[in-house]
Amino acid sequence: MLARLFLAFALLALVLLGLLPNLGWYRTETVLSGSMKPEFSPGDIVVVTPERTRDVRVGQVISYHIPVGDHHVQSHRVIEVVRGGDHPRVRTKGDANAAADPWVAELNGTTAWQVRLAVPKAGWAIIWLREPAIRKATIFIAPILLALLGLWRIWRVPGNDEQDETSDAPTRPAPLA
Numbered sequence: 001m002l003a004r005l006f007l008a009f010a011l012l013a014l015v016l017l018g019l020l021p022n023l024g025w026y027r028t029e030t031v032l033s034g035s036m037k038p039e040f041s042p043g044d045i046v047v048v049t050p051e052r053t054r055d056v057r058v059g060q061v062i063s064y065h066i067p068v069g070d071h072h073v074q075s076h077r078v079i080e081v082v083r084g085g086d087h088p089r090v091r092t093k094g095d096a097n098a099a100a101d102p103w104v105a106e107l108n109g110t111t112a113w114q115v116r117l118a119v120p121k122a123g124w125a126i127i128w129l130r131e132p133a134i135r136k137a138t139i140f141i142a143p144i145l146l147a148l149l150g151l152w153r154i155w156r157v158p159g160n161d162e163q164d165e166t167s168d169a170p171t172r173p174a175p176l177a
Contacts (some may be wrong), residue, residue, distance in 0.1 A: 024050060027113070029063055029073060030123035035094030036061070036075060040118035043127055046075060048113040056088055056107060057081065061115040064092075067105050075115050076101060086110070 021027050031044045039061065040046055048063045056062060056078060063075040076092035079100055083089040088107050093100040128134060 024111075026050075026116075029075065030126045031075070031118075032127065033094075035096050036077075037096040039095055040075075040115075041120070043121050043124040045119045045122040046115045047117040047119070048075075049116050050111045051114045053088055053107045053110060053112045054084065054086055056090060056112050056114075062090075062092070062107075063113040063115060064105055064107060066101070067103050 026047055026049045028045050028047055031040050031042055031046060034042050046063070058078050058081060061075055061077050063073055065071045066074050074092075076094050078090045079093045080091040081088055082091060082104050089104050090107065091100055091104050129138065
């Protein structure tokens, strides 16, 4: 019974976390700034779902690539639809910001991503892994430790707990059939 329950849970996790995001049903994003407090905060994970760009309206919180600088993904509230249609132009603002974003973003493509759910604190591990010291440790130190562990396993002297492979061999010859 317990094994079946575990198997069902594992299958559900595979479908929810592995299959549906790759089919485009939703995706997750880690929040890195506090511009949308109290809606969501740094370290939260937001779940975004696709929506036709022509259906974007004022009041929605959408995730989009900002049109300046490094074009990173940002999740802000739509405060004005400057131009509608298949490629709408929108003005956005973070709930915690005093002023609107200094650009008008054009939503290219056929899909916009609307924020549907925030999972508090679920993204802290990702933020922690983005720290420069942690990143260097995972890139350099972890592989070195794994290589040393492999060399130790190859070169170690067999201990008393390891038996000679020949001791398990049968003492009598097998009967002929």
